[in-house]
Amino acid sequence: MICLLPHCAYLSETSRMLDLHRALTELGLEVRVATHGGPHERLLAEAGIAYDVLGPGLSPARAAAFVGSAVGLGDPRQSMYDDDEIRTYVAAEAEYFRAHGITIAVTGFTLTTLLSSRLAGVQVITEHAGSFVPPMFEHRLLPAPTHPVDPRLKHAPDWLARFLINRTPNRFPGYCSGFDRVAEELGVEGIPSLAALLLGDLSLVPEIPEVLGVSAAEVAAWTPGKGYRPGSQLRTVGPLFAQPNLPIPPEVHTFLDRPGPTIYLAMTSTPPDQVRQAVADLSRLDARILVAGTIHSLADLTTQVLANPTHRESAERIQKLYAAIDGPTEAARAIAQQL
Known part of the structure; x- marks a missing residue:
């Protein structure tokens, strides 16, 4: 059993x-x-x-x-x-x-x-x-x-x-x-x-x-x-x-429906200052950033829009490998x- x-x-x-x-x-x-x-x-x-x-x-x-x-x-x-x-x-x-x-x-x-x-x-x-x-x-x-x-x-x-x-x-x-x-x-x-x-x-x-x-x-x-x-x-x-089969909040739906690449940042077992540093580093890319947190206090973080085709190409390759x-x-x- x-x-x-x-x-x-x-x-x-x-x-x-x-x-x-x-x-x-x-x-x-x-x-x-x-x-x-x-x-x-x-x-x-x-x-x-x-x-x-x-x-x-x-x-x-x-x-x-x-x-x-x-x-x-x-x-x-x-x-x-x-x-x-x-x-x-x-x-x-x-x-x-x-x-x-x-x-x-x-x-x-x-x-x-x-x-x-x-x-x-x-x-x-x-x-x-x-x-x-x-x-x-x-x-x-x-x-x-x-x-x-x-x-x-x-x-x-x-x-x-x-x-x-x-x-x-x-x-x-x-x-x-x-x-x-x-x-x-x-x-x-x-x-x-x-x-x-x-x-x-x-x-x-x-x-x-x-x-x-x-x-x-x-x-x-x-x-x-x-x-x-x-x-x-x-x-x-x-x-x-x-x-999980959970509803996506309307503001997240709106965010994801916009054109262009989106980075999902979910560094959950990580101190808040490291999450903030990751957001700052990723902001150099031409992509919006959706940030997840657990016990973090991250309410002040805003989405970033800045473009790097290399990121998109890498993400697409990994996505295809995972789908297989x-x-x-x-x-x-x-x-x-x-x-």
Whole structure:
């Protein structure tokens, strides 16, 4: 039995689990859905999906605080949950897995499953690492971070920061401390690094090789070394877009209906000042910019109109490549192979 665990503080993670639910059921597989709750939980109900809430539920305020404390935004000395929350959710998830005969837990950023899966003896499959996966580090493809979570990188020149960011994800224990304290109490495997925190037993890489810069075969052939949990595997599946059936506000419809290219800027796990800098840099192009935010305060940003055919050509090439692959179906097949 497969259990999907969307983190309903995130619209993206909730909608991806909806797409995976559809693709898995189309394969004839039995699926249960469980969540900690959150502001996007209603999407599950609106899609007609039966689900269970584990733990006390997630209020809008707690959901916003979680997003603000997550990887890339929050202090790496904390773990997004406090220790009591980790204990509560891990116990509830493990009990749920046992009660319903779950053998595979699939999630996007419900990180407590990294411990509850060990407690209950089930596989955990994730998709939330995106392109932040070991083959990218090993090929030195990560850019220098603009807001490094590792304090050692904050004052390094760009060339050194890029070198180090590609060497340190499996050596840096950021955001892991709370999980490791609870793991030690429970007598289960801990999380050795930031890179390991973002990986499951199988991690679905929601990108295509042409954009990733690493072949699908090489991604699949990766094996974990020091700083990773033994047995971790990777597989590219193609894009898993957020596709909720929600109305578009009239002002956005008007904006999108105008002629000319439009850039959609959705740097959601990013500090507001970095979003503003991206808008400033993109304003040199002959394109309008539609900016998305989550907990950001960006109301003062206005659309920019300035032309670069290179951007349009690149976007069209990527769009055609994405259209050729069904990410959710590929992901569902990868999950089914683990049964």
